[in-house]
Amino acid sequence: MNSMGKIVAISCSPNPEGSSAKITDAFLDGAMGLSTNIVTLHRPTKFKSVQDCNRCMECKKTGRCKIDDDVTVVLDDIVDADCVVFSTPLYFNGPTATYKVIEDRMYSFLDKDRKSTLKPGKKAVLVISSCYPDSELQAASDRLKKNLELIGFEILGVITYCDQKRKAPAAKNPEVLREAKELGSKMRNTPTV
Numbered sequence: 001m002n003s004m005g006k007i008v009a010i011s012c013s014p015n016p017e018g019s020s021a022k023i024t025d026a027f028l029d030g031a032m033g034l035s036t037n038i039v040t041l042h043r044p045t046k047f048k049s050v051q052d053c054n055r056c057m058e059c060k061k062t063g064r065c066k067i068d069d070d071v072t073v074v075l076d077d078i079v080d081a082d083c084v085v086f087s088t089p090l091y092f093n094g095p096t097a098t099y100k101v102i103e104d105r106m107y108s109f110l111d112k113d114r115k116s117t118l119k120p121g122k123k124a125v126l127v128i129s130s131c132y133p134d135s136e137l138q139a140a141s142d143r144l145k146k147n148l149e150l151i152g153f154e155i156l157g158v159i160t161y162c163d164q165k166r167k168a169p170a171a172k173n174p175e176v177l178r179e180a181k182e183l184g185s186k187m188r189n190t191p192t193v
């Protein structure tokens with residue numbers, strides 16, 4: 001019941017001080033608390049070696065992505081995790097290229113019948129930040145959420161945030177930070193006294 005949880009965050013913004021990163025940090029803050037959770041934060045925009053899915057289909061035979069690069073450790077961490085936080089800014093109404101590479105490489109978690117090979121009950125949190133109120137933030141979020149479900153995640157929560165043309169960064173918005181922290185606290189396994 002009060003076992004340790006493994007939480008992995010994949011922050012796909014190039015800006016570690018930006019809105020999606022700050023919302024992710026608040027989630028992790030909530031998830032840690034006094035718990036014994038182990039938290040790993042990846043910032044793949046800093047990776048040196050990142051390769052696209054090349055449709056080799058090897059994963060359909062072996063259950064594992066054949067490419068060996070800096071994304072490999074992220075994929076392995078996802079397999080072990082109890083909860084994965086995916087965060088990205090909205091770039092041209094979609095996720096960043098970095099997010100997209102990781103999404104495509106998670107194709108390796110689907111077998112030849114498009115059934116997930118991830119252990120059941122693995123949770124995902126999706127965080128997306130945008131700048132313009134008239135962007136397709138909701139549509140993009142719905143699409144990414146659906147893909148995560150297809151890959152085999154149970155969605156714990158989705159946080160979409162528009163920074164109103166940078167006038168309202170998430171770092172200065174206590175409400176969204178509280179929302180993220182509260183969502184994170186759902187992953188907390190407080191030790192019994």
Ligand SMILES: Cc1cc2nc3c(=O)[nH]c(=O)nc-3n(C[C@H](O)[C@H](O)[C@H](O)COP(=O)(O)O)c2cc1C
Nearest residue numbers: 013018019020089090091092093129130131132135
């Ligand atoms: C290449 C690029 C494309 C962008 N495209 C959009 C867009 O389509 N819609 C939008 O609302 N904001 C767009 N933005 C703005 C970012 O989504 C916005 O500033 C976001 O809050 C940044 O998140 P971050 O602070 O987590 O990096 C774009 C920014 C860049 C650099």
